Amino acid sequence: MDDIVLETRGLTKRYGGVHALEDANFILRRGEHVAVVGDNGAGKSTFVRQITAVEQKSAGQVFFDGREVNFEGPLQAREAGIETVFQTLALADDLDVPSNLFLGRELFKFRLGPFSILDRKAMRERTLEALKTTAVKIPNVDNPIRNMSGGQRQCVSIARTAAFASKLVIMDEPTAALGVQETAQVENIIRGLKEREVPLILISHNLRQVFDLVDRIVVFRRGRIVASLNKDETDGNDIVSYITGVKGADAAA
């Protein structure tokens, strides 16, 4: 039990009559990188949203860092040490990169009741450090996020996640909208997390990426976990069979 970072027991989410997630039993161990795969609508994002309390689960239990948790919302999950990158980017358009990195956890020079002075210099320095360790290249961090490409925005979002990662990182399709170079950057950030032994749940449709990056692959089909396989004991055809429910399905199909 000691090396378990996250466990879900019987995690279930229903939207009216839609059984989006049924009885998910899942374990993530320290330092482990796990991919969550499955067809569109299989329940992957729903699973993550229940863990991070973006929504409230219909049934089941979540254990994190050695205790049962019932987060009231995503902020509580983040405070507990779960950092998440979602498909829809949560960045403030009018702010520059440091302000976005430190959004909600600003550094202050001085703070007394309603009076406070932000420590912009320290935030800028820490941002440059974070971007350096995560190998993300942003031409000018002082520009508002609004002027950046989708890929650069995604990299800022991921750098933020990686820079503050403490206990668990969750990425939902982090490279879905990225070009080749930006995808490679994000994959390097993920490798960096592995070296630092930060556990990861990676939702991805890209099986090449999954086999490159993770230790274990968990397959969802129609709201249920149908397989949990060590990467070295499976292959693309096997995973596609679990995803589709068709035995002998071809990975190239």
Ligand SMILES: Nc1ncnc2c1ncn2[C@@H]1O[C@H](COP(=O)(O)OP(=O)(O)OP(=O)(O)O)[C@@H](O)[C@H]1O
């Ligand atoms: N807010 C909601 N209200 C009603 N149904 C929903 C809601 N969110 C998700 N669903 C349904 O729950 C099921 C699982 O959706 P979910 O988004 O978790 O799938 P997914 O595996 O993440 O898919 P994708 O790969 O397309 O992102 C789908 O049938 C979806 O239509």
